[in-house]
Amino acid sequence: MLRYPRGVSLAVLLIVAGVAFAADGGEVLTVERFISMTRCSDPQISPDGKQVAFVVSEPDVEANRNRTHIWIAPLDDGEPRRFAAGRGADFHPRWSPAGDRIAFVSTRGGSSQIWIIPAAGGEAVQLTDISTGAHGPAWSPDGGSLAFYSFVHPDCPDDSCNAAREAETRDGPVKAKVIDHLLYRHWDTWKDGRRNHLFIVDAESGEIRDLTAGIDRDFPTFPWGGSGEYAFSPDGKEICCVSRMGEMEAISTDTELFVIDLESGEMKRLGGNPAADESPAYSPDGRYLAWRAQAVPGFEADRWRLMLMNRKNGETKELTPDFDRWVMEFTWGPRSKKIYFTAGDDGHKPLFSLDVKKGKITKLVGCSNNSSLRISPDGRTIVFARRSFDYPHSIWKTGSKGGDPVRISTYNQPVLSKVEINTAGDVRYEGAAGATIQAFLIKPPGFDPSRRYPAIMLIHGGPQSAFIDSWYTNWNVQTFAAAGYVIFIPNFHGSDGFGQEFVNSISRDWGGECYEDIMKGLDWLAARDYVDPERIGAAGASYGGYMVNWIAGHTDRFAALVSMAGAFNLASKYGVTEELWFPEWDLGGTPWDNPEDYEKWSPHNYAAAFGTPTLVIHGELDFRVPVGEGLQMFTALQRQGVPSKLVYFPDEGHWVLKPKNNIFYYGQFIEWMDRYLKQEDDEGR
Numbered sequence: 294m295l296r297y298p299r300g301v302s303l304a305v306l307l308i309v310a311g312v313a314f315a316a317d318g319g320e321v322l323t324v325e326r327f328i329s330m331t332r333c334s335d336p337q338i339s340p341d342g343k344q345v346a347f348v349v350s351e352p353d354v355e356a357n358r359n360r361t362h363i364w365i366a367p368l369d370d371g372e373p374r375r376f377a378a379g380r381g382a383d384f385h386p387r388w389s390p391a392g393d394r395i396a397f398v399s400t401r402g403g404s405s406q407i408w409i410i411p412a413a414g415g416e417a418v419q420l421t422d423i424s425t426g427a428h429g430p431a432w433s434p435d436g437g438s439l440a441f442y443s444f445v446h447p448d449c450p451d452d453s454c455n456a457a458r459e460a461e462t463r464d465g466p467v468k469a470k471v472i473d474h475l476l477y478r479h480w481d482t483w484k485d486g487r488r489n490h491l492f493i494v495d496a497e498s499g500e501i502r503d504l505t506a507g508i509d510r511d512f513p514t515f516p517w518g519g520s521g522e523y524a525f526s527p528d529g530k531e532i533c534c535v536s537r538m539g540e541m542e543a544i545s546t547d548t549e550l551f552v553i554d555l556e557s558g559e560m561k562r563l564g565g566n567p568a569a570d571e572s573p574a575y576s577p578d579g580r581y582l583a584w585r586a587q588a589v590p591g592f593e594a595d596r597w598r599l600m601l602m603n604r605k606n607g608e609t610k611e612l613t614p615d616f617d618r619w620v621m622e623f624t625w626g627p628r629s630k631k632i633y634f635t636a637g638d639d640g641h642k643p644l645f646s647l648d649v650k651k652g653k654i655t656k657l658v659g660c661s662n663n664s665s666l667r668i669s670p671d672g673r674t675i676v677f678a679r680r681s682f683d684y685p686h687s688i689w690k691t692g693s694k695g696g697d698p699v700r701i702s703t704y705n706q707p708v709l710s711k712v713e714i715n716t717a718g719d720v721r722y723e724g725a726a727g728a729t730i731q732a733f734l735i736k737p738p739g740f741d742p743s744r745r746y747p748a749i750m751l752i753h754g755g756p757q758s759a760f761i762d763s764w765y766t767n768w769n770v771q772t773f774a775a776a777g778y779v780i781f782i783p784n785f786h787g788s789d790g791f792g793q794e795f796v797n798s799i800s801r802d803w804g805g806e807c808y809e810d811i812m813k814g815l816d817w818l819a820a821r822d823y824v825d826p827e828r829i830g831a832a833g834a835s836y837g838g839y840m841v842n843w844i845a846g847h848t849d850r851f852a853a854l855v856s857m858a859g860a861f862n863l864a865s866k867y868g869v870t871e872e873l874w875f876p877e878w879d880l881g882g883t884p885w886d887n888p889e890d891y892e893k894w895s896p897h898n899y900a901a902a903f904g905t906p907t908l909v910i911h912g913e914l915d916f917r918v919p920v921g922e923g924l925q926m927f928t929a930l931q932r933q934g935v936p937s938k939l940v941y942f943p944d945e946g947h948w949v950l951k952p953k954n955n956i957f958y959y960g961q962f963i964e965w966m967d968r969y970l971k972q973e974d975d976e977g978r
């Protein structure tokens with residue numbers, strides 16, 4: 294007999310309190326332990342190749358925030374040490390070309406500004422004092438200046454004007470916003486007429502110059518602006534920067550590369566690709582400029598190619614024409630002969646090398662989620678950030694020819710050494726149209742094959758994305774497994790890392806082949822001897838939340854659902870989201886030009902069939918899938934008497950980021966699943 298306990302289950306109380314045990318008596322990863330995990334990112338190798346600086350983010354639950362600091366570790370052997378200690382957040386460390394100084398961004402003075410500290414240690418000195426903040430510092434090759442970006446009013450001639458505008462907005466009695474164009478807000482931020490502008494600051498005097506003064510356009514593109522979107526040429530005479538083209542930015546994916554002459558200020562646009570061009574990087578010898586590009590205008594999930602331009606004659610070619618994966622981050626080798634990059638591949642994000650002359654691509658590190666790669670000056674060592682289903686964000690290194698990676702940072706070992714973490718299994722099954730679908734399977738701590746466990750299927754967002762082998766913040770599989778669940782994660786049609794044709798298949802087919810893949814995955818999961826087919830739930834966020842809403846109207850085979858940041862009414866969502874190019878491509882136009890697709894694939898049209906208990910989670914600051922979508926879903930459930938609950942975060946956006954909110958989120962998620970998936974019967978199951 295099923296028993297649905299009232300209120301929060303004992304299991305959840307124990308988990309949130311930090312006390313939980315596997316079936317065999319070993320300790321497990323509780324929510325409290327998971328939230329306490331340190332994250333390492335943004336590794337930067339010193340010019341002499343002996344040290345690596347990186348960012349360490351530590352959750353401060355009491356303050357309900359994450360604290361970030363800069364640490365330095367020897368590249369060979371030795372213990373990391375904290376560097377540039379301050380009261381605020383310190384991040385984005387960058388070594389000067391001579392290696393004698395480190396520039397970084399800090400909030401220790403009250404706002405984000407660039408500071409400089411001697412690499413040998415000492416007092417940090419504030420370099421910038423701009424009212425709109427300074428972000429993403431990048432040293433010039435001679436070390437005399439740094440480039441950075443700031444979010445300014447483009448018609449302001451100086452910083453005093455920007456300061457006055459900011460004060461008026463902050464302190465004025467009228468809080469109305471006047472909008473006369475799209476895109477007026479993005480992710481969780483209102484633009485308010487402001488633009489990212491690219492600046493140069495003198496490393497000694499602190500004198501700044503706006504390289505894009507008076508231009509009503511983002512340099513670099515908003516909101517992805519960062520030092521990865523602009524780069525100095527090796528001779529220091531120019532900067533290449535990314536900006537978005539098109540009169541209506543909300544419908545255009547056309548980002549272009551612009552070269553700015555630092556002496557004359559002259560700006561020149563490179564090429565004429567009507568799709569996206571991003572991430573410029575000059576070769577160390579100055580002969581080439583490389584960047585990532587897409588070929589299909591308006592399609593944000595087109596294959597990311599690696600492009601190369603000969604700066605002497607302007608000839609441009611693609612370096613990855615036969616590589617059917619997305620090139621993500623990349624960096625040049627020190628001799629300009631190789632490029633190292635990451636790309637999603639078969640449920641992982643490996644590290645690759647590419648011979649620029651021969652075009653040969655070699656996989657160097659083949660598993661986990663690898664990112665932020667940097668290569669040592671002698672070209673022998675690659676340092677990168679890494680995370681996987683079974684290990685949090687850490688800094689690693691490997692040889693430039695590959696080999697077993699070695700971990701540099703070990704902050705989470707005291708926690709991980711106490712708990713049982715199961716490695717994710719890689720499984721395959723036949724999905725829609727006979728396609729082979731890859732999925733991950735994680736078993737709970739203390740797994741006993743003679744028992745039958747409840748299970749949860751996790752559905753990824755995107756939809757042109759994938760659940761890769763990674764340590765997720767809001768969807769941490771080990772935390773869910775530690776609550777006593779088998780976790781199943783399918784990469785259905787539309788997932789990247791399985792070829793561009795597979796990615797393309799989901800456009801204008803949101804509830805078609807991908808839904809069939811999910812249901813066939815449910816068949817595969819339910820057939821396992823150790824899974825109870827009557828106690829399987831499903832959960833997802835963003836597109837995954839949409840799919841949960843779709844599932845709610847199309848099947849009653851799941852015992853419980855969790856929908857986070859999911860679209861409910863596709864036509865209403867179109868009118869309040871920000872990146873309009875996405876629905877216009879994936880749903881074949883606007884709701885008035887192609888109402889058929891919007892109606893066909895909209896979960897709200899199938900709400901009459903809702904019956905599965907559903908938890909709805911949404912944030913007020915979510916501008917990608919605005920909060921009304923979650924409210925509509927909850928209203929439809931409640932109006933029909935379907936067991937349901939709404940968890941509303943007034944201070945979160947598309948993700949739950951604050952530590953206390955995250956603890957609460959996990960507690961609500963696990964309590965909901967426990968209520969409908971865990972019960973006792975006469976067999977003591």
